[in-house]
Amino acid sequence: MRRGEKREVYLDNAATTWPKPEQVYLATDRFAREVGGNPGRSGHRRALDSGREVLRCREALASLLGVSDPSRIVFTKNATEALNLVLQGRLRQGGHVVITSVEHNSVWRPVRALMETGVECSIAPCAPDGTLDPSEVAALVREDTRLIACTHASNVLGSLLPVEEIARIAAEYDIPLLVDAAQTAGRYPIHVEGMGIQYLAFTGHKELFGPQGTGGLYVAPGWEVEPLIYGGTGSLSESAEQPGFLPDRYESGTLNAWGLAGLRAGVEFVATRGVEKIRDHEKALTERLLEGLESLGKAVIYGPRRWVERIGVVSFNLEGISSSELAYLLDEEYGICVRSGLHCSPLAHNTAGTLRQGTVRVSFSLMNTLEDVDYLLGALEEIAGSL
Ligand SMILES: Cc1ncc(COP(=O)(O)O)c(C=O)c1O
Incomplete structure (x- = not known):
């Protein structure tokens, strides 16, 4: 993927889901x-x-x-x-x-x-x-x-x-x-x-x-x-x-x-x-994202790794760039909507040790696809490579 190949991908469903059915x-x-x-x-x-x-x-x-x-x-x-x-x-x-x-x-x-x-x-x-x-x-x-x-x-x-x-x-x-x-x-x-x-x-x-x-x-x-x-x-x-x-x-x-x-x-x-089917769908998206982030080599991932302990909400940071700058680049250059900062929960950031820098948060819904995840990972790879 090259910069400029822009589509819109909404990955801020933990703030509010969009689109709706x-x-x-x-x-x-x-x-x-x-x-x-x-x-x-x-x-x-x-x-x-x-x-x-x-x-x-x-x-x-x-x-x-x-x-x-x-x-x-x-x-x-x-x-x-x-x-x-x-x-x-x-x-x-x-x-x-x-x-x-x-x-x-x-x-x-x-x-x-x-x-x-x-x-x-x-x-x-x-x-x-x-x-x-x-x-x-x-x-x-x-x-x-x-x-x-x-x-x-x-x-x-x-x-x-x-x-x-x-x-x-x-x-x-x-x-x-x-x-x-x-x-x-x-x-x-x-x-x-x-x-x-x-x-x-x-x-x-x-x-x-x-x-x-x-x-x-x-x-x-x-x-x-x-x-x-x-x-x-x-x-x-x-x-x-x-x-x-x-x-x-x-x-x-x-x-x-x-x-x-x-x-x-x-x-x-x-x-x-069916809630179970929705959960299965989010599992596939989340596992693809977690694997992709791990193989990037430059991502620090927060939260549990095992699916049984989590939902489709993933926080991370990329080395060398602030969470707000990364979210801005994803939106401006790739059309990807994610959330950065403290997400209204300083307690959780204190627990994770991210109170100072915040995190980038990706959150899925049933409306997302594996292509959305791959598009995000491609964007992150380009950004990481350019840092
Ligand atoms: C865990 C949790 N509790 C409460 C809320 C508040 O929800 P609302 O803004 O709909 O009142 C949120 C919203 O992000 C949340 O994530």
């Missing part, structure tokens, strides 16, 4: 043009149709994530809001929380803010490749621990964390577990009830292929917390009190129904393709 665009457009009412707010046909669309999205997610009662899934505008709902709701009164050393800022910043109000936090140390021995979590549990929060997979290192083992530890102490599934929902099998998870936060716009501005939270029965926001729900309007039942308790204000129509199409696309 055709049916996602169509479903959003159809909802906007043909449905249009406010879900749960009026009794006319458009409002009822809109409410049905939202319910179908909830049902599709419940089926994909192993939730028997779809009303336990509440919609938020992204994973960050879902994580805040639980962190603030559970820790507002104080207490102790255990998190891990690869959490995203969407966990770390609310926890830091809560620490200003007296909450105490212990951080379970992951290995430099982002993997975690669950006994590190068990060792930090205290009498006043009110929550364990753990990402399912690191958005920097691609490492999978042992959430099932951590769920067993949490159950032993009767502490609820909050799992951040922003990077795994849609690309890694999740059965919330089978795994014993009390709160699962997910985002709609990554591997579930929905539009931006969609996301949600699963809340297990008996583990409800105070809402993050209060307001109109279309239900019990005569009462000044927020409804106690789900999903209304946590869904004040008009939902992003256009987005949820698209999210349903995305979730159905994932279900039809």
Whole structure:
């Protein structure tokens, strides 16, 4: 390959997936043009149709994530809001929380803010490749621990964390577990009830292929917390009190129904393709990338090597060039979109030893091909050769 042979290759799916499946665009457009009412707010046909669309999205997610009662899934505008709902709701009164050393800022910043109000936090140390021995979590549990929060997979290192083992530890102490599934929902099998998870936060716009501005939270029965926001729900309007039942308790204000129509199409696309098949596809891409990077000789690769310990998110650096310069060159000269820097997770970079330089991050979706990987490797070889 020579410079100038430029095509567009999108490899920033951990930030948001693109392109979306055709049916996602169509479903959003159809909802906007043909449905249009406010879900749960009026009794006319458009409002009822809109409410049905939202319910179908909830049902599709419940089926994909192993939730028997779809009303336990509440919609938020992204994973960050879902994580805040639980962190603030559970820790507002104080207490102790255990998190891990690869959490995203969407966990770390609310926890830091809560620490200003007296909450105490212990951080379970992951290995430099982002993997975690669950006994590190068990060792930090205290009498006043009110929550364990753990990402399912690191958005920097691609490492999978042992959430099932951590769920067993949490159950032993009767502490609820909050799992951040922003990077795994849609690309890694999740059965919330089978795994014993009390709160699962997910985002709609990554591997579930929905539009931006969609996301949600699963809340297990008996583990409800105070809402993050209060307001109109279309239900019990005569009462000044927020409804106690789900999903209304946590869904004040008009939902992003256009987005949820698209999210349903995305979730159905994932279900039809099959999460295991999606994972197999990402395995082929990731292994090709890892082998190619190793044979370049000039790449430092972070995160676990073995597929069973990871997802299709790969961080690396090339000797002799900064991560931001490399990402810029890939975009400008080859039309390749990757992300550089700290990826909103200084904790993970501290764990990997890359806080100063950051990393280049390549992240796949089902839409990528082996040709995309080869094109990237060709570009990296040229750049490495010219340094
Ligand atoms: C692990 C992890 N958690 C949370 C988030 C936040 O997701 P959102 O921006 O959709 O709120 C991200 C986004 O990159 C993430 O990778």
